[in-house]
Amino acid sequence: MTSTGERVHAAALELFAERGFHGTGIRQLAEHAGLSSATLYHYMGTKEDLLVTLMRTSLERLVRAGEEIAGSTDDAPTxxxxxxxxxxxxxAQRPLETRVVDDEVHALSPSRRQEVVALRDRYEALWQQVIDDGVGSGHFAVTSASIARRALLEMCSGVARWYDPAGRMGLGELAEEYSALALRLLGVVGDPATTPARRVAPDTPGPV
Amino acid sequence: MTSTGERVHAAALELFAERGFHGTGIRQLAEHAGLSSATLYHYMGTKEDLLVTLMRTSLERLVRAGEEIAGSTDDAPTxxxxxxxxxxxxxAQRPLETRVVDDEVHALSPSRRQEVVALRDRYEALWQQVIDDGVGSGHFAVTSASIARRALLEMCSGVARWYDPAGRMGLGELAEEYSALALRLLGVVGDPATTPARRVAPDTPGPV
Structure with missing residues (x-):
């Protein structure tokens, strides 16, 4: 991407996160990026095009990273x-991006929303799959795998609201702590690598 | 509250949730409530006054309910x-309210923000206290009680983003499922029906 494109993206991210999509004018956006409205349009199209680009970039990054992890091991807890x-x-590293991607989906027109929601669904399916696999292998035990998936995703996305990069806790420690909490929520007791879930779902034959 | 006040509140909640605080004009607000801008101002003051009132109402309701629960039992898991x-x-019942209260705090001026954040802190202190108590009584085991508190609050608030009142899952079932997940996250193991973590309604003498 050109540096002008990057500047526009950064400006849009800041303004959409601070003022919301509807609260941000196209002129304000151009000014914040140091461009004329005409130049902005040339680079990025409409305000909605810009929002979709931000969302697509963010979600595609998550999907790529998620698919890499999905292909790395069969072990569900890992x-x-x-x-x-x-x-x-x-x-935690991208609080503005999280705010825009998570909070502004409702601002999209139906056809654009469909594209973004499809990407989000693809990402969430990776989470659903690992929970289903873990229940199947007897590592996890949950009453409802889809509720557990939603609970975990909301819990994990929530770090964008409170994590302070200047605070005492490093990102590595944060990630480790959340992984441990998530495994416990799914019923893993003790060392995840060796311990099967304590509570076994009714339809799952597993070691008790 | 007068029915005009209620109408203004409902209109503000809808528009702030849909378009954001900055994306909502005072005229648009008045129109949505079926009033003139002057009448709206007479009833509600500025747009920021209105936002603060919505936030205060919502947070005070949570604080009251939380304090009632805090005073109902010493048993931390319950x-x-x-x-x-x-x-x-x-x-789950108030998705618009959740969106406005959680997402628009950054739109407040510093002095108004202080008031709202103080209320939120008071509510969150009730959660911190019960987690600390549960760790003290040996019911809970967490590496960091404050991280656990934040993780739980984000997980639980997240239902506002996805719960569908017209869907198959009732509110009672949702609440029970989340309570079970939360207790597990805090290290309570085993079947909640038979461990000390058993959920007993405040007015129900349980067979413990």
Whole structure:
């Protein structure tokens, strides 16, 4: 991407996060990026095009990282811990991006929303798969795998709201702590690498 | 509150949630509530006054409900399960309110923000206390009680983003499921029905 494109992206991220998509004018955006409205349009199209580009970039990064983790091991607890660590790190590092991607989907027109939601669904399917696999292998035990998935994703995305990069806790420590909490939520007791889930789902034959 | 006041509140909640605080004009707000801008100002003051009132109403309701639960029992797992159930139910029922209260704090001027953040802190202190108590009584085991508190609050508030009142899952079931997940995250192992973490409704003498 050109440096002008990068500047526009950074300006849009700041303003959309601070003022919301509807609260940000195209002129304000151009001014913040140091461009004329016409030049901005030439580079980025409409304000909605810009929002979709930001969302697509962010979600595609998550999907790529998630798919890499999904292909790295069959072991469900390891995969889950890696997904949690990646997601938490990514969201803690990009609070503005998280705010825009998570909070402004409703601002999109139906056809653009469809594209963004499809990407998000693809990412969330990776989480669903690892939870299903872990239940199947007897490592996890949950009443509802889809509720557990939503609970975990909201919990992990939430770091973008409070994590302070200047604070005492480093990103590595944060990721480790969240991975441990996530595994416990899924019923893993003790060392995730060796211990099967304590609570076994009714339809899962597993070591008790 | 007069019915005009209620109408203005409902209009503000819808527009702030849909378009953001900065994206909502005072005229648009008046129109949506079926009033003139002058009448709106007479009833509600500035747009920021209105936002603060919405936030204060919402947070005071949570604080009241939380304090009632805090005073109902010394048993930390029961108290935690009740807090989770109350929070999840409240947020699932009020998705617009959640969006405005959680996402628009940054839109407030410093002095107004202080008031709102103080209320939020008071509510979160109730959660911190029950986690600390549960660690003290040996029911909970966490590396960091403050991280666990933040993780739980984000997880529970997140239901406002996805819960569908028209869907298959009832609010009671949702609350119960989240309480079970929260207790596990805090290190309570085994079947919540038979461990000390068993959830007993405040007015139900349990067979413990």
């Amino acid at each position: 995969r889950l811990a890696d997904l949690v660590g990646m997601h938490v790190t990514s969201h | 108290r935690l399960a009740d807090l989770v159930g109350m929070h999840v139910t409240s947020h």
